[in-house]
Amino acid sequence: MQVSEATVKQGFKGYNNYGAWLRNKYQGQRVFKVIVDGGFTCPNRDGSKGYGGCTYCNVDSFTPSVSRKAPSLREQVVQGMERARKGNKADKFIIYFQPNTNTYAPTHYLKMMYDEALSIEPENIVGLSVGTRPDCIDAEKIALLESYTDRFDVDLEMGMESIYNDTLNQINRGCTHDDLIKALALVENSKLDICVHTIFGFPWETREMMLRYADEINRFQQIKFVKFHHLHIVEGSVMGVKYKRDPFKLFTLEEYADFLCDLLPLVRSDVVVQRLFGLSDRELLIAPNWQLKKSEIQHYIDQRIESRGIIQGSALV
Numbered sequence: 001m002q003v004s005e006a007t008v009k010q011g012f013k014g015y016n017n018y019g020a021w022l023r024n025k026y027q028g029q030r031v032f033k034v035i036v037d038g039g040f041t042c043p044n045r046d047g048s049k050g051y052g053g054c055t056y057c058n059v060d061s062f063t064p065s066v067s068r069k070a071p072s073l074r075e076q077v078v079q080g081m082e083r084a085r086k087g088n089k090a091d092k093f094i095i096y097f098q099p100n101t102n103t104y105a106p107t108h109y110l111k112m113m114y115d116e117a118l119s120i121e122p123e124n125i126v127g128l129s130v131g132t133r134p135d136c137i138d139a140e141k142i143a144l145l146e147s148y149t150d151r152f153d154v155d156l157e158m159g160m161e162s163i164y165n166d167t168l169n170q171i172n173r174g175c176t177h178d179d180l181i182k183a184l185a186l187v188e189n190s191k192l193d194i195c196v197h198t199i200f201g202f203p204w205e206t207r208e209m210m211l212r213y214a215d216e217i218n219r220f221q222q223i224k225f226v227k228f229h230h231l232h233i234v235e236g237s238v239m240g241v242k243y244k245r246d247p248f249k250l251f252t253l254e255e256y257a258d259f260l261c262d263l264l265p266l267v268r269s270d271v272v273v274q275r276l277f278g279l280s281d282r283e284l285l286i287a288p289n290w291q292l293k294k295s296e297i298q299h300y301i302d303q304r305i306e307s308r309g310i311i312q313g314s315a316l317v
């Protein structure tokens with residue numbers, strides 16, 4: 001598969017990476033996500049689907065500590081924008097409702113929360129991103145999210161986590177892969193940009209099983225973005241307790257980079273990769289500890305992809 005000169009100029013790294021996609025989409029402006037905690041809960045924690053949550057989850061582990069301490073939504077947005085301007089010279093922002101299940105509330109309440117977050121410097125906001133579970137999406141909520149698409153790009157992120165119901169059951173996910181398929185059917189012709197989030201490295205899933213995730217992503221054209229995560233074990237999670245008692249094999253960085261090199265050629269080339277790995281706060285991380293900063297991990301993986309000559313989607317042509 002040939003990579004065009006224009007693609008190279010846009011920052012193609014062997015995969016369709018989100019940074020380059022953002023620069024291209026917003027004409028070189030520096031666009032950053034502002035993570036906010038809307039104070040939502042999760043049906044897999046409050047008992048409506050289950051208690052205790054998914055076994056790998058400690059909500060705090062994927063919320064930056066700065067967002068956790070900010071008291072109000074307004075302050076989180078203002079402070080998040082300020083940090084991104086100072087630290088990253090950000091020009092524009094995507095408001096990202098990340099922790100917990102951000103469509104798990106009555107629609108009028110969701111509207112109030114999204115409206116408030118988007119009302120702060122709307123001229124500098126280009127997008128709204130909402131993370132949720134596939135079983136917490138319905139036509140009314142999709143219509144609400146679509147109502148923002150005349151002013152903002154709206155990205156709906158759903159946890160796929162695994163394509164295997166046995167895994168979803170083992171991790172106490174409280175929903176099935178069929179729930180995701182139903183949710184994807186609901187947004188088939190919608191104006192929303194759909195992102196799915198996956199986790200690789202459950203010790204009972206083989207490499208071949210994990211590579212099959214690509215087929216499942218490819219078969220839904222409405223999936224525009226993906227976030228790939230390696231399984232990491234954090235404090236405050238059920239898996240963390242089990243791991244400390246009885247540790248199991250997790251990816252080394254080298255193994256994970258090689259796995260991604262095998263996976264990416266199988267993924268449709270138009271799918272934009274928002275993330276290749278996950279990272280939790282150091283104080284919460286139990287394993288695997290790759291002893292590198294986020295930028296160093298990214299660099300290592302990018303180098304591996306480049307040195308192996310990997311091109312996303314090349315196995316499909």
Ligand code: SF4
Binds near residue numbers: 043045058100101133
């Ligand atoms: S991973 Fe998401 S769905 Fe699972 S318990 Fe945590 S917040 Fe809830």
